[in-house]
Amino acid sequence: MKLTLDIWRQKSPSDSGGFVRYQVVANEHMSFLEMLDVLNQDLISRDEEPVAFDSDCREGVCGMCGFVINGSPHGPVHGSTVCQLHMRHFKDGDVLLLEPFRARAFPLVKDLVVDRSALDRIIRAGGFISTRTGSAPEANSILVPKPAADRAMEAAACIGCGACVAACPNASASLFTAAKVAHLGLLPQGQPERRERVLTMVEMAAQDRFGHCTLMGECEAVCPAHVPLEVIPRMNGDFLRASLKKRDPSL
């Protein structure tokens, strides 16, 4: 199949970027990134600069890849990263617009590459259980009801790609933050720090200029890891309780 790609090219953060049109011949078995590999090989052979894009595992779990295809982060197929998106979902003659994840908290690095270190900072603010190496009790002394373990796993499946932020009209990191809050808050091990955690993580997201959440659900629709939207009201509940408790410990 022959495709026309309008790709955002921007050499550095200080450059003013723009769309550049390319033609590429692909087949239906390729992944989307393999199609871009083919384009880049062609550009190199013509002495042009290849398109910069991030990827690593190419099996949908490392979260390194991600850009926007025709307005949709990770492209048109639900529950897939762009590395797992295969060309059989496109047809001959398609015109595709490729641009980086755009959000105030994700400064552009080059072409389709953005800086998502703000997500690391949210985890750093409290997305962990404080346990020292070597101080853990015997594993089966902590029993976790299977439904709680399953729901925690569902939230923990987040790959940290940032598509939720890119899809959100407010560029909110709520799905990302809430996924970690839910994962740890659903487990008995996560209870001692449950209140402090939600406060510090939400505060860090605000500091890093992610927007507020208005529960539009765009994030859930593009999440390649199927993190459910319900984690957000759960986080909001935790946040409210923790905030009130902080003001009035007798509550």
Added chain:
Amino acid sequence: MPALEPRLPAGPLEKKWGLRKDHLKLVSPANRRKHTIIVVGTGLAGGAAAASLGELGYSVLSFCFQDSPRRAHSIAAQGGINAAKNYQNDGDSVYRLFYDTIKGGDFRSREANVYRLAEISANIIDQCVAQGVPFGREYGGALANRSFGGAQVSRTFYARGQTGQQLLLGAYQALQRQQAAGQVRTYPRHEMLDLVMIDGRARGIVARSLVEGRIESFLGDAVVLATGGYGNVFYLSTNARGSNCSAIWRAHRRGAFFANPCFTQIHPTCIPRSGDYQSKLTLMSESLRNDGRVWVPKKKGDTRPPNQIPEDERDYYLERIYPSYGNLAPRDISSRQAKYRCDEGLGVGPGGLGVFLDLADAIKRLGRAKIAERYGNLFEMYERITGEDAYQVPMRIYPAVHYTMGGLWVDYDLMSNVPGLFVAGEANFSDHGANRLGASALMQGLADGYFILPLTVGDYLASGGIAQADTSHPAFQDAERETKARLDRLLGGKGRRSADSYWRELGHIMWEECGMTRSRESLTRALVQIPPLREEYWRQVKVPGTGTELNQELEKANRVGDFFELAELICSDALHRDESCGCHFRTEFQTTEGEARRNDSDYAYVAAWAFRGEGEKAELHKEPLAFEHVELATRSYK
């Protein structure tokens, strides 16, 4: 050259680690912050080591080439992590896990290391549960287990098909916590390009900041490399695109011995390749062999849809040849049997390079919902890649390069022959011999990172003799200069071929001549083909752009340059080892039934190679392997 001394503690096997711990030198808490430790790589081994060393109070610098420490390739491990907990009451024990691992490795690993690994395995599960890793559970709330290849007990802990992801996120979160506490400083998008030695000790690294292209020096009192395996030397593998050998290869060039490079594992259950543009191969977890049955049609050229081939016209060859282990035969054996079937013309799918992995019986027995709960994400991934629904038709699988047992040589303390250079996880050679069992890589990475390095690095630091230095030392200046010269050489290539095209060609040679089976002829051919291609590469490779910006082609070209040199060493090692063992299958050395024929009298040793200059033949050092607690036996899974 320092002698190859594994420094195994004296005493009975089960007491060695305890005795070593009792006598390790300690650094007092107040002095720890004065020591800087460089940790390269943020996978299970590197992430866990950096977090644990930071927790102890050392100043840790943590490097990864990805944009976040959470992306390291450990994240892609699917099936699980072994531990000798015996929660299933099926007769498991530390000794049995030790024995299975030694046997699975075809008697080419160190007894003391493997025993320690089995011993520590239970602590790892405790640690990860405390961190909040959401392992699979029984309805009563206790941890669940599944079975994996090469074992007759059920000792594998899992988090759906994303065990590596969850364990890595546990380590990553611990690392972030230490960064918040000011103990660890992380350097994402930084790639180590050289090791710096002062007075014969590892004292730092030269790294390139990938966004700005700056070449920078970092000083430390010890350097830990946890940079993963080198399977991408084959171009197509289950590794991430960025996985590379450069950190360990640069260290090798600075004097670290490279051990058993030819021990490269081919995993039996991967999605078959589909075309020349392909950038990687995707694994379907071995855990599927718990419930899946592997088969090919009995008749050559049988093109009927698999569902229409009746039972008695199918060859469930693993169950037929290995009745006691069946579909759970170890990886090396399962891979070779798949290759034999395809060589016999019984393969299925395009090009006849595939066999069926069929879960129909399990779906019938347990119901679709149960299977979806166990392997749902794998079925989804299979569907995304192939467009086929594995609930309806059997999966097609074929072996692919997956893991490298070889790596930098280390002693019992995980220190290489270079003082102050520690190597952990897949990057070292230590625990898996000639073949790794499923669910053991995660175990080793975390054992090294959480429980071994935090103690042994301290012992090295407390032993003294580390002089004051700074990055203005000539050794840093020289390394920076050499690094820049190397990158300039790559940027100055005069030809038109890209790094990818050379890499693909190298990978093809390696797969054809040094893949699932090897022979004197094939390896000799490879050693004739590789050097001229390497020379052409350095003259001709086309790298666009400059060195002072984000330049992904330059990053790749640098890594491919190192793959070329490593490829030669792999082939030389494979050629020197006149025996078959584990995944190293030399066609000249096989039993009448086509199984590996070991030669214990001549080759029961670790082959550790010393670098002697570009294009020079590496020098072989041998570490004899003594088996005092297990009997050297022909591995049988029949």
